[in-house]
Amino acid sequence: MVAVTKMKDPQISELLNFAHTLADLAAGAIMPYFRRRIAVTNKMSDGGFDPVTSADRAAERAIRKAIAATYPEHGIIGEEFAAAPGSGRYHWLIDPIDGTRAFITGSPLWGTLIGLTRDGQPLVGVMSQPFTGERFWADTRRGRWRGPDGKTRTLRTRSCPKLSEAVMTSTHPDLFTGADAQAFAALKSRVRMTRFGGDCYGYCMLATGFVDLVVEAGLKPYDVMALIPIIQSAGGVITTWDGKPATDGGRIVAAGDRGLHAEALAVLSARR
């Protein structure tokens, strides 16, 4: 009989603690650049405006180094550097500054996103806002958040089954083009109030029960992976506009209330 040595899976609590450590490392790398007059380089060759700050790259480097040192078999997918495929069940999806445009305007509505998948499924998520001192985190069972006062509270979405009573957020009206823009406009005309600006911050306000609906388009997997456990553990639903898993990014709709999510999907699909 041949002994098969199987690498023991880490405890989820250990992985969540490590995700917090990564968020701390990112904060240390990023904060020296926030509200400093820094150069904004343009990474798109076609002349479009997609700022990447030195902070973004410094944070991703620090995060990648720590993962490689602690869990060398884990894969890493980030915004700034090439993916490291890894050799195991675990993959980290990281966006050091989700909301770079908010960042460069001095707004605190950006965050560091740290997501971890096991066999492709979201396992742990952390959103960190180091300027305000806020952090939101979850595993598949429960979510928590902490504000500037240092108190830890449970994430819980609020009940809001009707579109006519819903508060919706989206990062920018220009996220949507063509038929998607028409679908978004139809939804916007049905809700009580829409606020723009927010990136990951809007999803966290949904998980704390102050926003009912977040609708976006053009997201990458690392823009959304960390947010999936944060929203699901709080009682919310997050999918694509077609009702498919949000794990691949794209057009995303998150709702704090299951009935509201169904209503939003119906409006978004009727116009396409």
Place this chain on the structure above:
Amino acid sequence: MVAVTKMKDPQISELLNFAHTLADLAAGAIMPYFRRRIAVTNKMSDGGFDPVTSADRAAERAIRKAIAATYPEHGIIGEEFAAAPGSGRYHWLIDPIDGTRAFITGSPLWGTLIGLTRDGQPLVGVMSQPFTGERFWADTRRGRWRGPDGKTRTLRTRSCPKLSEAVMTSTHPDLFTGADAQAFAALKSRVRMTRFGGDCYGYCMLATGFVDLVVEAGLKPYDVMALIPIIQSAGGVITTWDGKPATDGGRIVAAGDRGLHAEALAVLSARR
């Protein structure tokens, strides 16, 4: 010879210190309500949505009581209660929560605005964001801001003479209707980047040098009075779209760069 007793004008530094005290009082009244699930009442009888929180009213009461006790001859103009005309040269213009819609969605992009005029001219302004621990303040000569780290820095706008390089903020695209919407769209198509959401926060990011242009409409005098010294002391310009003083509110354009302000006015007036 009859002796004429003239009330001595307070020092500006004394008035600025008092404005900070009012901001502290407002913070104490407001913060117990922020990120709490509170009732949002509707003050508009026509069914429009204009939330007023208990926090707003509690803060304005605390501010009015302090002004009446310390400077009984000063006039008071606020959002929530009837104006107190006063009997002297000084008037306080206060908005306890500028950005109530941001507030109810859990976003920190709201602020307490405390403005003081002497003979109708802006003299002192304070913007306080108690959740993040930020404060921005100015008299007619110099402006300062303080962040969560407690360090005090000088307000200074940045140079940006060209619309094509400018970052613009505005609270919401739906602020503008009819010809104003066309004028705003024309300006938006000329700038490098536009971010929505912000209310008073956008003006403060302009005064710190991270935003170049703020364009809004429908402002009340208490929405803008505190921001005038903050922007002007930082080197910026703030007027109506017609180039008139911003003190009466209405359609407002603020720029960190004098040349940019002129360019923005030209675009806004060409379309009307």
